[in-house]
Amino acid sequence: MYKGYIPEDKVFLAVDCIIFGFDDEDLKVLLIQRDFEPEKGKWSLMGGFLKQNETLDDAASRILYRLTGMHDIYMEQLYAFSEVDRDPVARTISTSYYAIINIEKHNEKLIESHNAKWFSLSKVPNLIFDHNEMLDKAIKRLRRRTSINPIGFELLPEKFTMRQLQKLYEAILDKELDKRNFINKIRSMDILIKLNEKDMTSSTKGSYLHMFDQEKYNQKNDNDFYLKL
Amino acid sequence: MYKGYIPEDKVFLAVDCIIFGFDDEDLKVLLIQRDFEPEKGKWSLMGGFLKQNETLDDAASRILYRLTGMHDIYMEQLYAFSEVDRDPVARTISTSYYAIINIEKHNEKLIESHNAKWFSLSKVPNLIFDHNEMLDKAIKRLRRRTSINPIGFELLPEKFTMRQLQKLYEAILDKELDKRNFINKIRSMDILIKLNEKDMTSSTKGSYLHMFDQEKYNQKNDNDFYLKL
DNA sequence: TCAAAAGTGTTTATAATACACCCATGG
DNA sequence: CCATGGGTGTATTATAAACACTTTTGA
Numbered sequence A, B: 001m002y003k004g005y006i007p008e009d010k011v012f013l014a015v016d017c018i019i020f021g022f023d024d025e026d027l028k029v030l031l032i033q034r035d036f037e038p039e040k041g042k043w044s045l046m047g048g049f050l051k052q053n054e055t056l057d058d059a060a061s062r063i064l065y066r067l068t069g070m071h072d073i074y075m076e077q078l079y080a081f082s083e084v085d086r087d088p089v090a091r092t093i094s095t096s097y098y099a100i101i102n103i104e105k106h107n108e109k110l111i112e113s114h115n116a117k118w119f120s121l122s123k124v125p126n127l128i129f130d131h132n133e134m135l136d137k138a139i140k141r142l143r144r145r146t147s148i149n150p151i152g153f154e155l156l157p158e159k160f161t162m163r164q165l166q167k168l169y170e171a172i173l174d175k176e177l178d179k180r181n182f183i184n185k186i187r188s189m190d191i192l193i194k195l196n197e198k199d200m201t202s203s204t205k206g207s208y209l210h211m212f213d214q215e216k217y218n219q220k221n222d223n224d225f226y227l228k229l
Numbered sequence C: 001t002c003a004a005a006a007g008t009g010t011t012t013a014t015a016a017t018a019c020a021c022c023c024a025t026g027g
Numbered sequence D: 001c002c003a004t005g006g007g008t009g010t011a012t013t014a015t016a017a018a019c020a021c022t023t024t025t026g027a
Helices: A056-068 A108-113 A131-148 A151-155 A162-173 A179-189 A214-219 B056-068 B108-113 B131-148 B151-155 B162-173 B179-189 B214-219
Strands: A012-022 A027-033 A046-049 A074-081 A092-100 A116-120 A159-161 A192-199 A207-212 B012-022 B027-033 B046-049 B074-081 B092-100 B116-120 B192-199 B207-212
Touching: A012 A056, A012 A131, A012 A151, A027 A046, A027 A056, A027 A162, A046 A056, A056 A074, A056 A092, A056 A108, A074 A131, A074 B074, A092 A131, A092 A151, A108 A116, A131 A151, A131 A162, A151 A162, A159 A162, A159 A192, A162 A179, A162 A207, A179 A192, B012 B056, B012 B131, B012 B151, B027 B046, B027 B056, B027 B162, B046 B056, B056 B074, B056 B092, B056 B108, B074 B131, B092 B131, B092 B151, B108 B116, B131 B151, B131 B162, B151 B162, B162 B179, B162 B207, B179 B192
Parallel strands: A012 A092, B012 B092
Antiparallel strands: A012 A027, A012 A046, A027 A116, A074 A092, A159 A207, A192 A207, B012 B027, B012 B046, B027 B116, B074 B092, B192 B207
């Protein structure tokens, strides 16, 4: 990591990624167990250093790809953390990004090779440095963002049931929602396609599958999606 | 500025400040005219480089103080801009902050000595680099923020009339508001003290002055202030 | 036949909007 | 006495919240 000589006035630039996924029950975050000092063995966000010819966005994409094998992940810059002693080894400013991915699509082997593991938000351990703070900020941002933009779909499989969608929102917002009110609100956004296909795994009756309608979504304004839930 | 030798792999860290003020009519932003190359003569946000032993917040405070002579200014980190060629001289990543100040309290002489000037938002010229983009982002953030937190008071004198407050919100949101509805909403927040004192400058009848009630504000949750205007 | 989840509408409460007249004073 | 901006309340509409029963089918 911080190999070789560290000049006195050097400030390192890092990017750390808060990666969210959803497994039909819980909102989860992908963490790696450090196999190097300092803080070896402790859990941490996936991160890396900025390269000379890339933007922060590029760096975040690269880091996300390295861990998940996925391209074109939804992500957003969160905040630049700059406490002078936040990293005990060297002055490092870390710009955090949060990303949300379909938990089924990531590359299991890559994750294993990085000693990474999914943690339910309620079971996140103490992380290195200020990474818990980063995670908290990401959760807050995700909550606000999903109230304004229907980005939650990024976390679901292509075809999903209303029940799954509701559980996702409940997990993000950490509160229970009324089934009927929820469906009415989602329907009023008018960006879902109801398929003639049922998911039979969750009940005997089966529940209709839906898809996100990207086209309809593109035709609307952001403001059309404000959902008070 | 970028004096001396610039090593190949050096990334400079800057902070740029979007400084908002309000003059009873328009929302304004404080810009400086560069007296150095590159882009000498062009308008720009006030900025500076991060020092070794300060946080980004520290740097923003320092820059704000240098230009306005004011301490304890309301400010918020906005976004880190990192396009590789955003600054033609050297690779520079700039973390932007926006600040809101009481336009009456700043130090005129300091501003003059920096070739700085207040611009109405509708009259902002082309700025250097990506500074227009920074400003746009700041305006959007300010709009959202003032809908959620009553930070707008930072822009007003200690004692202000309801009319001033309304004009401020109209300037921030760039739309006209109904006088009666506005006052009802503000009142429902219950964080103003109505004084037994009138401002006689604006009309023959005079209008009551109000103060922000910091104590009551502190006792409430952030959620209590969501105002759909 | 029953357990378990899916599906569906209406009523009530709250919040947002639209809207018009009188008041006080200095000139 | 009148022009100017200040101050006030109610009716209507839109949105959010609360709420319970029927349907389906595999075990």
